[in-house]
Amino acid sequence: xxxxxxxxxxxxxxxxxxxxxxxxxxxxxxxxxxxxxxxxxxxxxxxxxxxxxxxxxxxxxxxxxxxxxxxxxxxxxxxxxxxxxxxxxxxxxxxxxxxxxxxxxxxxxxxxx
Amino acid sequence: xxxxxxxxxxxxxxxxxxxxxxxxxxxxxxxxxxxxxxxxxxxxxxxxxxxxxxxxxxxxxxxxxxxxxxxxxxxxxxxxxxxxxxxxxxxxxxxxxxxxxxxxxxxxxxxxxxxxxx
Numbered sequence: 001x002x003x004x005x006x007x008x009x010x011x012x013x014x015x016x017x018x019x020x021x022x023x024x025x026x027x028x029x030x031x032x033x034x035x036x037x038x039x040x041x042x043x044x045x046x047x048x049x050x051x052x053x054x055x056x057x058x059x060x061x062x063x064x065x066x067x068x069x070x071x072x073x074x075x076x077x078x079x080x081x082x083x084x085x086x087x088x089x090x091x092x093x094x095x096x097x098x099x100x101x102x103x104x105x106x107x108x109x110x111x112x113x
Numbered sequence: 114x115x116x117x118x119x120x121x122x123x124x125x126x127x128x129x130x131x132x133x134x135x136x137x138x139x140x141x142x143x144x145x146x147x148x149x150x151x152x153x154x155x156x157x158x159x160x161x162x163x164x165x166x167x168x169x170x171x172x173x174x175x176x177x178x179x180x181x182x183x184x185x186x187x188x189x190x191x192x193x194x195x196x197x198x199x200x201x202x203x204x205x206x207x208x209x210x211x212x213x214x215x216x217x218x219x220x221x222x223x224x225x226x227x228x229x230x231x
Contacts, residue, residue, distance in 0.1 A: 004156070006156075031216065033218065033219070035219070042221060042222075042223045042224060043202065043204075043219075043221040043224075045218040045219065045220070048216060048218060050216060055216050056216060056217075056218050058218065090156055090157065092157075092219075101159055101162065102159070102219060103159070104149075104156035104157040104158070105156050106154075106155055106156045107155075107156050
């Protein structure tokens with residue numbers, strides 16, 4: 001069974017631009033969560049989607065948004081990029097809300113210049 | 114709110130040495146506890162888990178026991194290998210119920226860098 005895939009793996013953007021990251025969960029998984037990883041703040045939860053609905057949200061500004069499609073694939077969008085948005089963005093999928101195990105993708109490395 | 118505290122790193126050991134990485138947590142209710150490992154350039158891999166007090170999670174020679182009385186989940190391995198060099202994250206999830214399903218978000222510790230020398 002294929003794992004969680006994320007595209008693109010690397011991205012360089014300029015301040016003020018916007019970016020869209022994509023995540024394809026493991027087949028059959030309906031829950032997708034997004035995390036931001038930085039050296040200073042560590043791993044922080046962004047949001048979680050289940051059956052196309054956002055169920056849980058972390059403490060990030062409204063510039064960070066996401067969505068989930070009917071096939072469970074998810075995208076996250078960051079508008080008006082700031083230098084501090086440079087990070088590794090990780091996507092994790094799980095079977096459903098009752099599953100405690102989340103499986104992570106390799107991440108998208110975003111660099112904002 | 115929920116929080117996880119890991120021992121400061123980095124940790125440097127010789128091959129076949131004993132490993133302990135301390136992890137303590139603060140959470141209301143009964144969280145599930147996890148150890149994740151991240152190898153260079155990769156995402157996180159679930160190493161082991163424990164869902165209730167006194168449970169012992171184990172995998173690939175690593176073990177951790179869910180101690181509710183001390184709110185701890187320390188990671189141990191009896192004999193480390195060079196291939197164990199990675200960053201280790203302790204994490205918890207506290208599940209909530211809504212609309213007939215349960216969900217939760219992972220709260221991570223800051224990570225501990227482990228380097229094992231031959």
